[in-house]
Amino acid sequence: MKNILITGGAGFVGANLAIYLAKHLENIEITCLDNLKRRGSELNLSRLRAHRIKFIHGDIRNFEDLTAVGAIDIIIECSAEPSVLAGYEESPLYLINTNFTGTVNCLELARIKKADFIFLSTSRVYPLRTINQLKYIEKETRFELAQNQKIHGVSPHGFTEKFPLEGTRSLYGTTKLCSEYLVQEYSQMYGIRSVINRCGLITGAWQMGKADQGVVVFWIARHIFGGPLAYVGFGGKGKQVRDILHIDDLCELLIRQIKTLDTHNGQIYNVGGGKKLSISLQELTKICQEVIGKQIRISSVATDRQADIPYYVTDITKIKKAAGWTPQKSIHSTIQDIADWIYAEKQNLQEILT
Ligand SMILES: NC(=O)c1ccc[n+]([C@@H]2O[C@H](COP(=O)([O-])OP(=O)(O)OC[C@H]3O[C@@H](n4cnc5c(N)ncnc54)[C@H](O)[C@@H]3O)[C@@H](O)[C@H]2O)c1
Known part of the structure; x- marks a missing residue:
């Protein structure tokens, strides 16, 4: 019997992961701990209950909340203030105390319990200015990385783990690093x-998407519920690009890591959908129109937003090889999944996603 603690276990990744593990692994006892700070996390509690997953209402900033958890063999740290804009026009203390001090508390717990530790980090550890200064080609619907960049660790296949870390990266990225x-x-x-695991953009059902975090869900929700939408920054044309990883593909990877932890011990991986699953905002709009059958007005703001980057695509060569893993979900089916979920939960989600 293995005891797994998922911190941030009522959040998008945490709750979906807990349910995925409960469905796919035997002889495990899962505990989810969350302070329910993220609006909408409370909707996951009945899902956790339905899968007999224990929930503790606790805060990783309080070590006492963590020591109240019983036996633990593995900690999967999924709690965070995950917005790249956190701290910009407000105090950064919640962000720092959760994403850094809170993680230290989780590590202390791992030390005391002799537990394994899987950390959900972010591609946002890579510095802003270096990314912004790369050479891009502007195509009709998106930016692309040019061949032969001067910086190492980046190519038209995306960003590898070797991309240099010098420079600033937002408080979010810094707390994670x-x-x-x-x-x-x-x-x-x-x-x-x-x-x-340095994750890029992860998405899927039960992500409580906002403009600053969970943009794919936010974009789809706007198409369904209406409300203002804009292409912000980089000329205001919606050509900025990200790769998309469906939550189920992330969960499948994490199961593989749990099962073969000795192989992955000490490793840092860039984790994402990869080049094949990359999309610009403009392209995302087109798929939303197809899936939802509606066109909405999208305005244009040319000025760049704080901490924004025109392009991030994960080079998944290392993790693919190490875990024998490849993302399975197409962009289209990911968007369809999210739209189906929003329609099914429309009443509960309207207030949260608008
Ligand atoms: N979703 C993405 O695209 C993405 C990308 C890269 C990295 N990540 C990382 O993955 C992890 C999970 O992100 P997510 O998308 O599920 O975000 P989320 O906001 O949905 O989940 C985070 C959960 O942590 C909880 N939380 C916040 N502060 C807490 C505290 N002090 N104590 C206990 N719980 C607390 C929130 O209530 C929320 O339920 C985070 O570490 C995030 O940085 C996510």
Whole structure:
């Protein structure tokens, strides 16, 4: 019997992962801990209950909340203030205390319980200015990376783990990078087996998407519920590009990591959909129109938003090889999944997603 603690376990990744693990692994006991800070996380509680997953209403900033959890063999750290805009026009303390100090508390728990540690980090650890200064080609519907970049760790296939880390990256990215360093130190010093997954854009049903986090869900929700929508930054044409990873593909990867942790111990991986699953906002609009059968007005704001980048696509070569894993869900089916979920839960979601 393995006891798995998922922090942020009522959030988008945490709750979907808990349910996926409950469905696909035997002899496990899952506990989800969450302070329900993210609006909409409360909707996941009945889903967790339906899968007999234990829920603890707790805060990773309070070590006492963590020590109240019983036996633990693996901690999967999925809690966060995940917005790249957090701290810009407000105090950064919640962000820092959760994403950094809270993660240190989780590591302390891992040390005491001799538990393995899987950390959900972010592609936002890569610095803004270096990304913005890369050479891009403007195509009809999207930006593309040019061949032969001067910076190493990047090619038309995307960003690898070797992309340089010097420079600033937003407070969100910085708290995550600081946590990564602590994960590595704890791992080395106390013999905790650990994996760091630097995730790009993850999406799917039960993501409580907002303009600053969960943009794909936000975009689809606007097409369904209406409300203002704009292409912001980089000329206001919606040519900025991200790769999309469906939550089920992430869960499948995490199961593989749990099952073969010795193989992944000490590794850092860039995790995402990869080049094949990349899309610009303009292209996303087109698929939304096809799936939802509606065209809505999208305005244009040329000025760049804080901490924004024109392009990020994950080079998934390393993780594909290490885990024998390839994302399965197409962009179209991911968008269809999200639209189906919004229609099915329309009453509960209208207020949260608008
Ligand atoms: N979704 C993405 O596209 C994405 C991309 C890269 C990295 N990540 C990382 O994956 C992890 C999960 O993100 P998500 O998309 O599920 O976000 P989410 O906001 O849906 O989930 C995070 C959960 O953490 C909880 N939480 C916040 N502060 C807490 C605290 N102090 N104590 C306990 N719980 C707290 C929230 O209530 C929420 O339920 C995060 O670490 C995030 O940084 C997500």
